[in-house]
Amino acid sequence: MxxxxxxxxxxxxxxxxxxxxxxxxxxxxxxxxxxxxxxxxxxxxxxxxxxxxxxxxxxxxxxxxxxxxxxxxxxxxxxxxxxxNYNPYDFILQKEVVFPFDFFVYPDAFEESLRLFIKTEERNEQLKPYVQGSINQSSDFISFLTLLVANIHRDWKHIIRMEEGLMTVEEMFEKKEGSCRDLSWLLIQMLRSVGLASRFVSGYAFNPELEEGHELHAWVEVFLPGAGWIGLDPSLGLFADQNYIPLACSFHPLNTxxxxxxxxxxxxxxxxxxxxxxxxxx
CATH class of the missing domain: 2.60.40.2250 (Immunoglobulin-like)
Structure with missing residues (x-):
């Protein structure tokens, strides 16, 4: 293509x-x-x-x-x-990767390089229980991440929001809606609440069903030893495949x-x- x-x-x-x-x-x-x-x-x-x-x-x-x-x-x-063509599920995790988990702990070799991507910038008591629900219903990391983004897609309405900045996690739990950048920020805070390093991605997402109305899109990448960075789109409830073209990745959205x-x-x-x-x- x-x-x-x-x-x-x-x-x-x-x-x-x-x-x-x-x-x-x-x-x-x-x-x-x-x-x-x-x-x-x-x-x-x-x-x-x-x-x-x-x-x-x-x-x-x-x-x-x-x-x-x-x-x-x-x-x-x-x-x-x-x-x-790109299969986003085609990876093998290192044997040290344990599932299920309460709080994920990376091998020492990754600790320093991932520090910024694990730092939780918003604290909300609803974050970890929401993630834990997906962990409890899954058998491995792929099924867990698949279920988590599907649940966010189900529970939050994706909206087009022209205002600058990000909605807070508290606002998103209250309103149950958000733009692609808001929902990506929400997913990042969820993943970090259980110790998973994650980063914000900005770029293009091609939808063959759209004739017009394309805009910059936002999604998330989570880091797992062996697989590296794995793309997740909470707005559509999908793993990021070949239709996602990243321009910038960062621990914080303002850098993208x-x-x-x-x-x-x-x-x-x-x-x-x-x-x-x-x-x-x-």
Whole structure:
């Protein structure tokens, strides 16, 4: 399967501003099922310089800088990808991985490198019992993770929410709804409440049934020794397969935005964005 992805971001400013350096997380991450056939990045105004870098968590990004004032910043990323079939269940866990468990403990070799991904940032007494219910009804890790994301998909309504930021865990348990980024944050807190390292993923998710309405999507990866990072989508109740194209992964959602940057000058800015994903027929 070949996919064509066009991602347009447009920032308009109330008055002309000077743009400080910007970081653009618009490069698909290395995955065995993704081959980049073509990649075009068009930026207006034309940057003085552009370079590809890698951040502290291993995410590739473009760093761009400017030398002129502007009332608008337009970033258009165009990708053509070849996508191979990928079985997200095809892995073997290390023999040290024990199931069932009350609180998961990683082998010493992983402890330091996973510390940030285990830290629980929201505490709620409903988190661990909810996860424990899925553990009690499962026979192994695959059935547990499958049931957990299916239960979240069943118990929470997936909504489109344009407001910035994240809903709190307390709000989500109260309202029983959330956007893809909210539900991903909820799943992360659930997994961390029982000791499982997890991270937030932002990228593209291709739905062949959609003609339009594609947006950036959020999902979760959990780390299990032997398997590495395993993708989970609580919004749809699925393991992440070849239709998921990650751009950035982090212990915290704020580190996975597609564009970071500031400007000098007065007035406010306004962002509009559009993502179009189409299958290219041979």
């Amino acid at each position: 070949k996919l064509k992805i066009d991602h347009l971001s447009r920032y308009t400013y109330q008055e002309k501003v000077s743009l400080n350096p910007h970081d653009l997380y618009l490069i698909p991450q290395q995955r065995s099922y993704i081959k980049i056939l073509d990649s075009q990045l068009n930026i207006s105004p034309n940057p003085l310089g552009k370079n590809e870098r890698i951040n502290a968590e291993g995410n590739p990004f473009y760093q761009v800088w400017f030398d002129e004032e502007t009332s608008e910043l337009v970033v258009k990323s165009s990708l053509e990808l070849e996508i191979s 935005l597609p564009i970071y940057g500031t400007y000098g000058g007065g007035g406010s800015s306004h962002l509009t964005s559009e993502v179009i994903i189409k299958e290219v027929k041979e």
